[in-house]
Amino acid sequence: MIASDNPYAVARRDVKYAVLGAGGFVGAALVEHLYRAGAQAVPLIRRIGTGGALLARFGLPQRLANVLDQDSLKAAFAGTEVVFHCVTGDRAAMVQGLENSLAAAQAAGVRRFVYLSSAVVYGFRPKEAVDEASRFDPPSWSEYAKNKVAAEKIIGKWTGGAETVVLRPSIIYGPRSKDWSEAPARQIVAGTAYLVGQGRGHMNEIHIAHLLDAMLLAAHHPAAANQIYVLQDGFGRTWQDYYRSLCELLGIEFNTVAAFSWQDATRNSSKLARYGQWAKDAPRVLRSAMWHDPLKAWLKQAPGFESLRRFASSRPAPAVSNGSAPQLPAISPDLGVALLHTYPQPLVDAKIRSQLGFTPRLSLAQTIEGLGRWYRFMGLAR
């Protein structure tokens, strides 16, 4: 991968970095980046799982650390100069966990604390162009957005010794991005992909490699202390552009992607909004857990296994059939996705570019090429 020209975006060998949430997509990628640069990384994970398998490639000692357990954090942060907080989860993990992490960082004498927030604090489709000074407007139906706002308020009130930096990316894509690169590709292959409003909304995406550069800038740049940054690649892509490039990589006609009007999408998504993300995601998570037969055998002993199994086998009720391709599975548009697909303007990312010198180092073509390599490994593309 091409290295960044910005000296502040380069991992330093004389700095010890702790990465909270190292088992997640961003955290694992960051540890890899630090490792490859020869820096000292302390990967902290909540449990042994997929992220642990990724981290195990480097033979680094992995540590279990729970953000709800301040003592485990203090021990983990000892001797570290920078903490990257890439934790997600429920409200306790995202909010109380952040408070604990800040306190532990303070106790350990951490110099800088980089918090990975999200542009979702402005809502899924703000009415006006947003920058760092724009007001929070999380939708009432998104626990994730509300938790991110609550977490940012904690950072906003923070008066401890460690400098804080908040990053607000929106769509983080690239190899290993389950939500924004794997899921759309699998949906395109399965014939269940869709775009709302023709996908003409601004995607406001950031490639994982660029996000990692921004995180290192946040860790090192003197001007970043106690600042907040909105960031994106700046390729000016719409969702339609993105889906077209994915279709091309996968060798599938773009016209197989279902098209929903905003009205159709929202009419059928009100139920999702009511029940929240959990009801939609839980069966998928359970199905994934039951993939392995010995694990299933183990689960089978648990009381209520049968009802769990039935729930895991359930699919969202068909909401809108695809009129142009009636043979395809019915698709239930997601309200959050519908809002994103119709995002009316680019995020204003001038501050990070001017203040920290942030510049995406990969070209659009390189980001697509990288996705193609990953899709070929997965067997999605030839």
Place this chain on the structure above:
Amino acid sequence: MTPIRVAVLGSGAVTNVLYRLVLREVRDEIELVGVADLNRQSADQLLKEFPSVKFFTDYHSMLEQLRPDAVIVAMPHFLHKPASVDALRMGIHVFCEKPMAISSEECDQIEAVARETGGVFCVNLLRRWFPSVQEIKRITDARALGALTSFEATEGAPYGWPAMSFSFFDRKISGGGVLMDSGVHTLDLLQWWLGPIEVVEFFDDAAASGVECDCIAELQAVGARGSLRMSRSVELPNVYRLQFERGWIEWDHDDGTRFRFSSTGQTRDGQTMDGQTTVEAEVKCEARWAGGGRFTFALAEQLRAFARACRGESAAGLVLAGEARKSVDIITNCYSRRKELVIAE
């Protein structure tokens, strides 16, 4: 018939998830007498279900005191060889978890001791006991579809094994990553069905001291090229496809009863040759298990066969040292040719 007396070495995830269930089923042939592990807590469930079983933190003491007829070795991979050798030298038969050991050299040692002592040594390669897998074996042995022309296998899913420690992620302990852990099954089946497998190239994503999460092996079997892709990071198609001169076989990884095949002149791209009729079908074999699943069935069948072998009866169906080592030999060969795999950059 008196059940053979068996002790379990290791009470980690596989013991709790699989053996604990199966040992209940085979009580008529196997009596569990002891379990050894450094972590008492990990054996709690087993001890609750088998109250007469004695617990030890040192397997040497257990073997000395209990003198079981046989042991199940379900310890971290790097201990498979020393534990198996220790048991065999004490005249104790061994049923070992896969992989047989973490290198060809270690397999040599186990094989030599098994030969020298005359003890039964076999490895849990349970997929061989699936009816679907056995039916494919019959087809390939009979060369019913002609010569093999190519093959491809993929196995992958986000890592979800309920591991109780980081031992799977430590090269010194596990001997490797996804290839050593899951690939041992895949390679065992491929070589069982197709014959000796040579490694052409191997790519993985591990640093020198780490274990691979994803890998690709370019292979060759009886002159036909093939590939294996494995992942702990992402779901792969999880299909084995064997292409022959006059048809193909597709097996969805871990399907105990079904596979698909096509016979007569169909080529890979679906064109028919010489105007012959092409038959495509899905074969569904009899499950042979009423409750539980294919894994518990396959393990129970093996343990019963193992008990018979320990009593001096036939060892038919068991994967003995000479056969079990073949997949480890391929893995050893892969690791010795490692090149960097870059798939996510």
